[in-house]
Amino acid sequence: MTFPPDTVWTLGRLLQWTTRYLAERGSETPRLDAEVLLAHAQGCRRIDLYAHFDEPASPEVRDTFRQLVRQRAQGCPVAYLVGRKEFFSLEFEVTPAVLIPRPSTETLVLEAINRIKSLTQPSILDLGTGSGNIAVTLAKYLPTAQITAIDLSADALAVARRNAQRHLVADRITFLQGDLYAPLVPHSLFDAIVSNPPYIADEEIDQIPLGVRQYEPEIAYRGGPGGLAVVERIIRPADTFLRPGGYLILEIGAAQEQPVRRLIESLSPLHLEPTVLDTDRHPRVIVARKPQMPLSDHK
Numbered sequence: 444m445t446f447p448p449d450t451v452w453t454l455g456r457l458l459q460w461t462t463r464y465l466a467e468r469g470s471e472t473p474r475l476d477a478e479v480l481l482a483h484a485q486g487c488r489r490i491d492l493y494a495h496f497d498e499p500a501s502p503e504v505r506d507t508f509r510q511l512v513r514q515r516a517q518g519c520p521v522a523y524l525v526g527r528k529e530f531f532s533l534e535f536e537v538t539p540a541v542l543i544p545r546p547s548t549e550t551l552v553l554e555a556i557n558r559i560k561s562l563t564q565p566s567i568l569d570l571g572t573g574s575g576n577i578a579v580t581l582a583k584y585l586p587t588a589q590i591t592a593i594d595l596s597a598d599a600l601a602v603a604r605r606n607a608q609r610h611l612v613a614d615r616i617t618f619l620q621g622d623l624y625a626p627l628v629p630h631s632l633f634d635a636i637v638s639n640p641p642y643i644a645d646e647e648i649d650q651i652p653l654g655v656r657q658y659e660p661e662i663a664y665r666g667g668p669g670g671l672a673v674v675e676r677i678i679r680p681a682d683t684f685l686r687p688g689g690y691l692i693l694e695i696g697a698a699q700e701q702p703v704r705r706l707i708e709s710l711s712p713l714h715l716e717p718t719v720l721d722t723d724r725h726p727r728v729i730v731a732r733k734p735q736m737p738l739s740d741h742k
Contacts, residue, residue, distance in 0.1 A: 452505055455496030457481060461512055468516045476521050477512070483525040484508040518654040531580045535606050540598035541574040542663035548639050550721040551694045552580050554728050555637050558690050559585060562634055568684065569593070570623055570638040570677060573663055575603025575616070577637055582612035590616045591633070593626055595662065623676055624684060632686045638677055639694040644670035647698075670699050671706065678703075679710050687736040693729045700726035707731050 458477050465473035482489045484507040485500070500508070511524050522528040522543045528535055530544040531552055537543055559565045559581075565588045569578040572592035582590055594600050600618050607613040619626035643651060643664045655664065666673055674693065681691045691713055695703050700718055707715055713731035721727035 452500050453497050454492055454500055457500055479521050480511040481508055518657055520654050520658055530576045535574050535576050537574050538602055541602050542659055544576040547721050550727045554719050555692050556584050559635050565634040568633040568636045571640055572603050573599050575606040578616050579606050579610050579612055582615050592616055593619045595622055634686055635690045636681055637692045640673040641666040642670040642696050642699050675706055678706050682712050685733040687733055689733045691731045695729055697725045703729050
């Protein structure tokens with residue numbers, strides 16, 4: 444990719460040309476992509492571009508921007524190109540080792556905050572933490588919470604740890620490497636188990652955007668037949684890791700709503716609550732609660 448010669452390439456002109464270029468190559472958000480990449484190349488905030496539209500871009504900025512745009516046109520997600528993604532008004536480092544945080548997952552986090560905020564010192568388990576966006580955000584908004592965050596990938600955990608340190612909550616998050624509940628010490632109990640597990644069905648993988656398939660870690664989104672393989676492994680033992688009154692809070696795809704509800708009904712003593720819809724009114728979060736201990740059982 445080369446910018447046409449014999450032109451004074453101001454920041455505004457670069458944005459206009461690149462927006463058209465990315466739109467022609469299938470970007471769903473060409474203007475946003477161009478702004479984020481140019482701000483990164485320029486070393487400024489996106490909003491600062493608007494005050495400098497008529498400012499010529501330096502050769503160094505043009506070269507950096509050209510390389511970024513070329514990679515974006517080939518399908519590489521913008522978040523990986525700039526190394527960060529905003530989530531719940533917080534900025535998170537992202538690398539190809541982790542799934543890029545999505546706005547839909549904010550529904551999961553908000554539901555967890557609303558369920559847990561009345562507890563004095565809640566204990567939370569985040570399964571498949573990835574970039575740590577769920578664990579870190581919960582730690583920021585629940586300042587007395589103690590959180591255990593687990594992931595199978597050592598590289599993902601390294602990113603999550605850096606994000607926890609960046610947001611000054613590393614002292615309240617314990618990061619463990621392993622497969623779901625496996626790294627926990629026996630008899631661990633939590634007030635909530637939260638997870639954005641892999642839930643894209645094997646039969647739907649070919650339908651997801653090419654950028655996801657080519658660049659994001661498959662282990663973080665591929666959910667097996669029906670998208671239920673990992674979800675079922677979370678549900679089966681969840682009751683044994685929850686305190687009485689504790690919550691299991693799972694992100695799902697719309698297609699998984701009824702299958703996941705049926706799994707909980709058939710595999711778990713947890714009590715289902717109404718499915719939570721996201722901002723687009725799609726089924727997004729399944730909530731189930733462990734019954735409170737009967738009064739007669741209290742000593």
